[in-house]
Amino acid sequence: GENVEQHPSTLSVQEGDSAVIKCTYSDSASNYFPWYKQELGKGPQLIIDIRSNVGEKKDQRIAVTLNKTAKHFSLHITETQPEDSAVYFCAANEAGTALIFGKGTTLSVSS
């Protein structure tokens, strides 16, 4: 089955800096890679996703890159703001299977 590894487990940045979170996956059949943001006491919220036919996707300050050959994908947040502080999860799956999640990265943005 799929296994997703996520790094780093914690990340502290100054407001305005960029933050990068990296994930690797094991199953070459996986073709969908979402990222979720989870705030305290809430369920995970989908923030951006990428499918295997695309190498990069951007949405305002957030971008995701995918390297299918190396089986890794990354989340990039630019111009970080205090409200970006949360736990971020990557996940992966192929059609017809459940999403498998990484262990999460706690991002702290200090002003």
Next chain:
Amino acid sequence: GAGVSQTPSNKVTEKGKYVELRCDPISGHTALYWYRQSLGQGPEFLIYFQGTGAADDSGLPNDRFFAVRPEGSVSTLKIQRTERGDSAVYLCASSFRQGEAFFGQGTRLTVV
């Protein structure tokens, strides 16, 4: 509301008791997932429904856990003979097509 709804939001039960956790998915979503999240961990897959049938129940930890989705909409996760180790947040998500899973707020289960 239009989101995934989970009830109750909190449940405290005594060891050995039976509990049911309910999930109302987004209308029209055919896929429904249950996950369990312990403190400081990522969501751990339990079971996945496509329509009324369980497409994958390989994540259920043992036979004390069971889930149903009789009409292809609402789902109930049932836990028999609860143990303290079952304490966690139970998350439900639904999706219309591959991926794009939307989560509810979760049910925090505490077994005392």
